[in-house]
Amino acid sequence: MYTLQGVTKRYTRGKSTVHALAGVDLTIEDGGRLVIQGPTGGGKSTLLQMLGGLDRPTAGSVELDGVDLAKLSEAKLTKVRAKNIGFVFQSFNLIPTLTAQENVETALVPLGGKASERRRRAAEALDSVGLGERLGHLPGEMSGGQQQRVAIARALVKQPKVLLADEPTGNLDESMRDEIMEVLETMWKEHGLTFVMVTHDSAIARRAPRLATIRKGKVTITENAAA
Template identity: 65%
Template sequence: MAEQATTEATTALATEATPATGTAPGTPAAEPAPMFRLAGVDKVYTQKSRTVHALQKVDLTIPAGQLVAIQGSTGGGKSTLLQMLGALDRPTTGTVTLAGQEISTLGDRDLARIRARDIGFVFQHYNLIPTLTAQENVEMGLAPLDVPAEERVSRAAAALASVGLADRASHLPGELSGGQQQRVAIARALAKRPKVLLADEPTGNLDEATRDDIIGLLEGLWKAGLTIILVTHDSAVARRAERRLRIHAGRVTEAA
């Protein structure tokens, strides 16, 4: 019964995060905008006297509602690609579009607003504040959105319930297992009801059983309608994605 309740809460939360696409009767349905579209994206860095082509001619479309895994060797461009998708960086050339809005030319303030409102982030190192409870950590994720205090409390509680941690809301991170801490981090991302969840090695610090537990949670969110893009070195994790991409020397290809 507890597992069923968690699944129902997860589905409800993810559904809230997914915009409605219905049209009036008799109105032809418009082609929905993809969640991401990258066109001709290059990213070039200069390190001392060396030029680094972190991304090269990336053309990529990710429809809304996909679970996408990105793999590749260290230094191949995975982190740079995730930064582009997460509005954390701009391309040297090319365009990046999120849900129909071009974000590659926006200023810092607009990009910060998009990160706060539309994108949920989950990292390998949970990034929880050790002196705050699970509930308070999740509430902190809503601070940039100016959500009223009462609503912050209710949304954080709902997010924790959706990841199966309603009974751990008052616990500090040091009182939680690694898997539970990652669930809190996922709840923090979900509480703002993002359009997309970006996860960077979300199971990198976890044992095999806990890894499978966290991926099962992410799969549940995806099946409820949330777009999820994750970077992973773990092929067992990548195989559970709907779509797999590989990036090597800055070039993105579809994996078999």
């Protein structure tokens, strides 16, 4: 479970100070699904980075299962990310010279284990997102939707507790958007993940049981009983 208390993030730009987050209090239950929306520059990605331990707050606490990520050393924080948190980004972030299977395997390298086991798990993860026949293909040989499926497989192959997605459908057309959302929603349900996603797409937001709207660093939560 995530528990955020008084999370504030300030950036200094020249002589001005930008308040990306301003005293955010938020709880996300295990297995919960939350979509984050708001205007550009409103703090959406900053909040996601706090949840993923990719950035630290200026003030406040970001606890995951009772452990304050903001207080961990960089080495311990890296271990938490490697083991417990999967990331999916808008730009896919695949290594162009590696095959789909090799890209997925990169998520397992920090966890150790035999190379043969990493290959097996990567192949299974790709099969679970419908790419069992594309293991040996390079990113440049796949469509945008297929590349995002590889990125999802990479995020999930380590069997994380949390899946964080930053505009995962932002580079895709409407049909591909729906396909990727089906994959993400299926993975969320099947694996019991805590799933948090940033999106500008209101159609996607309406599908989520909880919506966090950020404006000027402040968060408002809306429950969607119909989702």
